[in-house]
Amino acid sequence: VNNPYLEKQLAGEKSQxxxxxxxxxxxxxxxxVYNEQQVDGLNSSIGKFFNSFRELxxxxxSMPKRIAVKExxxxxxxxxxxxxxxxxxxRKEANGQAQIQVNEINSVTQEIASLNMxxxxxxxxxxxxxxxxxxxxxLLKNLGELIDIKWAEGKDSTVTISTADDAxxxxxxxxxxxxxxSTPGRENKAEGDFDIMYYHNEYAAPMVLTDxxxxxxxxxxxxVRDGDVAEFERKIDMLSFEIANRVNDLHxxxxxxxxxxxxxxxxxxxxxxxxAGTIKINPTILGDVGRIVAGADPNSPGDNRIANMIxxxxxxxxxxxxxxxxxxxxxxxxxxxGIRTQNINGMVETQEGVVRQLENLRESYSGVNIDEEVANMxxxxxxxxxxxxxxxxxxEMLDTVINIRRY
Amino acid sequence: xxxxDKMNYNQSLNAINKNRSEMMTYQHQAATQKRIxxxxxxxxxxxxxxxxxxEMQGFEQYKRNILSAKEFIEYSEQxxxxxxxxxxxxxxxxxxxxDDAANGAESRSIVAAEIKQIYEQMVNIGNRKFGDRFLxxxxxxxxxxxxMTGTYFGDDAEMDVQIEKDxxxxxxxxxxxxxxxxxLHQPLPPKETLQDDKTQVEVRGPSSTDPLSPTSxxxxxxxxxxxxxxxxxxxxxxxxxEVGLRANDKYVxxxxxxxxxxxxSQINMARGELGSRVxxxxxxxxxxxxxxxxxxxxxxxxxxxxxxxxxxxxxKTQTQLEASLATxxxxxxxxxxxxxx
Numbered sequence: 001v002n003n004p005y006l007e008k009q010l011a012g013e014k015s016q017x018x019x020x021x022x023x024x025x026x027x028x029x030x031x032x033v034y035n036e037q038q039v040d041g042l043n044s045s046i047g048k049f050f051n052s053f054r055e056l057x058x059x060x061x062s063m064p065k066r067i068a069v070k071e072x073x074x075x076x077x078x079x080x081x082x083x084x085x086x087x088x089x090x091r092k093e094a095n096g097q098a099q100i101q102v103n104e105i106n107s108v109t110q111e112i113a114s115l116n117m118x119x120x121x122x123x124x125x126x127x128x129x130x131x132x133x134x135x136x137x138x139l140l141k142n143l144g145e146l147i148d149i150k151w152a153e154g155k156d157s158t159v160t161i162s163t164a165d166d167a168x169x170x171x172x173x174x175x176x177x178x179x180x181x182s183t184p185g186r187e188n189k190a191e192g193d194f195d196i197m198y199y200h201n202e203y204a205a206p207m208v209l210t211d212x213x214x215x216x217x218x219x220x221x222x223x224v225r226d227g228d229v230a231e232f233e234r235k236i237d238m239l240s241f242e243i244a245n246r247v248n249d250l251h252x253x254x255x256x257x258x259x260x261x262x263x264x265x266x267x268x269x270x271x272x273x274x275x276a277g278t279i280k281i282n283p284t285i286l287g288d289v290g291r292i293v294a295g296a297d298p299n300s301p302g303d304n305r306i307a308n309m310i311x312x313x314x315x316x317x318x319x320x321x322x323x324x325x326x327x328x329x330x331x332x333x334x335x336x337x338g339i340r341t342q343n344i345n346g347m348v349e350t351q352e353g354v355v356r357q358l359e360n361l362r363e364s365y366s367g368v369n370i371d372e373e374v375a376n377m378x379x380x381x382x383x384x385x386x387x388x389x390x391x392x393x394x395x396e397m398l399d400t401v402i403n404i405r406r407y
Numbered sequence: 408x409x410x411x412d413k414m415n416y417n418q419s420l421n422a423i424n425k426n427r428s429e430m431m432t433y434q435h436q437a438a439t440q441k442r443i444x445x446x447x448x449x450x451x452x453x454x455x456x457x458x459x460x461x462e463m464q465g466f467e468q469y470k471r472n473i474l475s476a477k478e479f480i481e482y483s484e485q486x487x488x489x490x491x492x493x494x495x496x497x498x499x500x501x502x503x504x505x506d507d508a509a510n511g512a513e514s515r516s517i518v519a520a521e522i523k524q525i526y527e528q529m530v531n532i533g534n535r536k537f538g539d540r541f542l543x544x545x546x547x548x549x550x551x552x553x554x555m556t557g558t559y560f561g562d563d564a565e566m567d568v569q570i571e572k573d574x575x576x577x578x579x580x581x582x583x584x585x586x587x588x589x590x591l592h593q594p595l596p597p598k599e600t601l602q603d604d605k606t607q608v609e610v611r612g613p614s615s616t617d618p619l620s621p622t623s624x625x626x627x628x629x630x631x632x633x634x635x636x637x638x639x640x641x642x643x644x645x646x647x648x649e650v651g652l653r654a655n656d657k658y659v660x661x662x663x664x665x666x667x668x669x670x671x672s673q674i675n676m677a678r679g680e681l682g683s684r685v686x687x688x689x690x691x692x693x694x695x696x697x698x699x700x701x702x703x704x705x706x707x708x709x710x711x712x713x714x715x716x717x718x719x720x721x722x723k724t725q726t727q728l729e730a731s732l733a734t735x736x737x738x739x740x741x742x743x744x745x746x747x748x
Contacts, residue, residue: 028447035445036457037710043457044464051468058475058568058578061540061548295546302540302548302579304566311569327461331454338450345447356421360414367411371743378747 002366007137010358011144015215017351018145022220023228024348026094027341030229033086034334042079043330046243049076050314057307060294066257070281070289073265077280080240084277087233094225095180095194101146101218102180102196105169108143109161112136113175116158120173123157148215164212167198176200178209188226190233196222228340233276235333239319241275243326246313254293254306262293262306419735426728433721442712452709459706466699469570470692476568476578477688483542483580484681486535491674493525493532494641498667501648505661512655519652526645530555533582533642543582552582557642559583563591570691576684585677588638634676639669 036043052072056065115136122129136159143149143161149169151161161170169176178196185191189210196213197206210226213219244266251265267282269275285291295303319329436442446453500518504510533553535542544552544561552561563583567575583589632638644666651659 031446037441037443037445037453038439043461047461047464051464054468054472054569057566058472059538059540297546300546300562300564302544302566303546303564304568308567308569308575315572327458331457334446334457335450335454338446338448338453341447342450356417359417363411363414363417364409367413369409369411372409374743374747 002137003362006358006362006365007141010355010362011141013351013355013358014141015144015148017348017355018217019148019215019220019223020344020348020351022217023224024220024341024344026090026221026224027228027337027344029090029093030087030224030232031337031341033083033090034232034337042083043327043334045072045076045079046314046326046330048072050311053307054311056292056294057304057311060304060307061301063289066289066292066294069292070286073281074286076243077266080236080276080279083236084233084240084274087229087236088277090229091190091193091225091233094221094229095182097221098194098196098218098225099180101221102178105143105146105218106175106177108139108146109169109175109177112139112143112159112161113170113173115139116170117173119157129157144216146216147213147218164198164209164214167207167209167212179206181206183208188230190230193225228337232333232337234272235329236276237272237274239276239326239329239333240279241269241272242319243313244269244275244279246318247310250306250309250313251293254296254303255298255300256293257290257301259298260291263291265292415738419731419739422731423728423735426724426731429724430721430728433717433724436712436717437721440712441710443710449709456706456710459702459709462702463699463706465572466695466702469572470695472568473570473576473688473692473695476570476576477685477692479537479542479578480681480684480688482535482537484678484685486532486542487585487674487678487681490529490532490641491671491678493528494667494671494674497522497525497645497648498664498671501660501664501667504652505657505664507657510657515652515655515660519649522645522649522652526642526649527555529586529641529645530557533586542579543585545579545581545583553586553642557586557640557646559587563589565591570688571695574691576688576691580677580681584633585674586641588632588640588673590633590638632673634673634680636672636676637669639666639673641670641674644670 034041049072052065052069056062056069059065115132119129119132119136122132140149140151140159140161147163149161149163151159153159156172158172159170160168160172162168167176169178176199178198180194181197182192183189183195185193189195194210196209196218198209199206210222213222248264248266248268251262254262256262263284264282265285267280269279294307295301296305297303314327315325317323317325319326324332435444443449443453443456500521504515504518530553533543534551540548541550541552541561544550545564546566547561547564550560553559559582561582563581565577565581566579568578570576581589581591584591644663647659648663648667651657651663
């Protein structure tokens with residue numbers, strides 16, 4: 001026995017749960033990149049970098065202090081690179097996951113299509129394909145957890161499944177495949193990331209479904225990849241870009257220990273895109289710390305004005321049109337990520353509760369209870385006993401009748 | 408409500424899972440002694456912790472800045488106090504030689520030699536080094552500031568060092584100010600305006616007139632030094648005194664008494680300023696230490712775990728877990744079958 005209305009509701013909620021838990025997994029990975037509660041991360045290396053210039057300002061003539069500046073800058077760039085790489089890794093991982101899920105979806109739809117045929121075969125002859133139907137229901141639920149689907153059963157006993165508004169996945173005994181394809185970048189999707197492609201038929205041009213998948217694990221994964229990961233990549237890029245430019249602008253204004261006009265401190269960063277992954281110290285400065293600029297004027301080894309000004313960059317409200325400082329911006333980023341992860345985790349928990357409740361309802365309706373079964377069994381056994389007794393009585397009666405003449 | 412067996416199993420499993428994951432969270436907190444182990448544990452708290460960490464990093468740096476500025480300033484002050492002592496000695500000698508009683512050309516030329524020595528020592532003090540940099544050369548800290556003629560090769564720059572988030576303190580006093588009486592604006596203006604100021608510097612030359620004559624008076628009041636007093640070139644004062652002594656000119660010697668007074672008070676004003684900088688650095692240091700402790704307390708309050716709370720929670724969860732396990736065991740075991748014998 002089952003309740004079709006309940007089954008459909010459960011499938012919908014499971015799809016939502018898949019969506020949320022897909023997001024939660026990806027967000028928790030993202031959060032880990034910015035987690036510096038136990039270890040030192042970007043927040044600390046940004047502080048160290050600017051402090052090294054403050055230290056230099058107390059003794060701009062000193063070689064060891066210049067080396068310290070170089071080392072802290074090296075630490076900072078490597079930390080930015082690390083974050084950039086880890087974000088790229090998350091992206092890569094999301095793509096790999098998407099590929100796996102697309103394959104899974106394809107094999108499930110294939111199986112549903114063949115079950116469609118079997119159900120039809122059995123039921124066209126007036127029978128009822130219980131086993132096949134049960135298996136098909138289970139697969140539908142699995143599919144719903146992977147991707148948001150709509151389905152309906154036709155008069156011919158087959159189910160038709162569609163996803164992303166109107167892309168038909170299964171009709172009759174035919175399953176249409178999805179494909180994960182690496183495509184050029186656009187708006188929120190990075191270069192090389194997978195798009196989910198759909199083909200109406202062998203000859204039709206592929207249709208991009210990526211932004212229209214809004215449920216299931218795949219939807220959750222894609223929404224984090226093109227939403228949160230993309231957003232935080234942009235933010236960290238912009239932060240590293242701004243730090244590099246602000247420090248470079250000041251650095252170029254002064255003079256180094258050879259009385260030459262200052263050059264860029266960080267190697268020139270052309271565009272904001274991917275800046276965090278590529279930021280590095282200008283190689284000539286890396287090779288010769290005498291080229292680090294502390295003072296404004298030439299022939300003034302004790303001049304520390306530029307070093308002071310670079311130190312001030314840390315706290316000056318220079319980002320987002322003067323709304324926030326470097327520190328505040330980074331901390332705001334961590335807070336935002338934390339809040340989002342917290343929210344999603346809360347939603348996953350709630351959704352798990354909803355699904356559990358529905359599952360209980362379904363079990364209550366369709367599930368097996370041993371007490372009940374045993375009771376039923378005993379009931380049937382008793383009936384059997386009673387029937388047997390009737391037969392025996394009838395037998396005895398017949399016996400009596402047959403033997404009646406002897407007396 | 409009809410209860411299927413699977414509902415029982417599910418419920419038991421859920422309860423046990425929930426208890427176990429709670430246990431794990433608490434155990435992690437106990438192991439790290441931290442309530443916040445990742446930003447999502449308490450996003451706003453986590454960010455406050457980051458802010459405090461940055462603050463404390465800054466405090467540590469400002470402390471180092473204060474200490475190195477203090478060292479530099481104290482060394483400058485010490486050097487100037489020697490300079491001041493020497494000028495007082497020069498003044499004593501000059502007073503002795505200011506009248507004609509018992510002073511002839513011979514004794515004056517002996518004293519002149521001593522004054523020459525004081526002059527040389529004064530130049531040495533002007534060239535005093537702290538580590539490998541000159542104390543009194545302004546930004547030209549690697550160039551010897553004074554040659555033996557008392558010509559200044561440094562600049563008028565003041566080195567500012569950050570000692571608080573929005574506060575700087577000047578570390579040095581340029582030799583042009585303390586030894587040559589140049590007046591600087593406070594705080595240091597940009598380079599361009601400094602060029603215009605050069606005209607303000609007026610250095611007094613020797614005068615052989617009677618100190619009471621009106622011309623001498625006007626000269627004495629004409630130029631104003633850095634601390635709003637008469638601008639004096641210490642080297643010239645000493646050199647003029649030496650010249651006067653050698654020339655056996657008592658008026659010059661008498662004149663230089665005033666000048667020496669000015670020179671002494673100019674050096675002492677510089678010492679006073681350095682001393683007050685040290686005082687403010689000391690109080691800055693105390694403030695920093697206090698702020699640092701405050702920040703640590705706040706950080707700990709936000710992120711550290713409350714042990715009583717934690718142990719309490721742990722034992723509560725433990726009890727729950729045991730209860731779940733015990734009831735599950737009993738519930739799953741019993742069916743109608745057990746009673747059909």
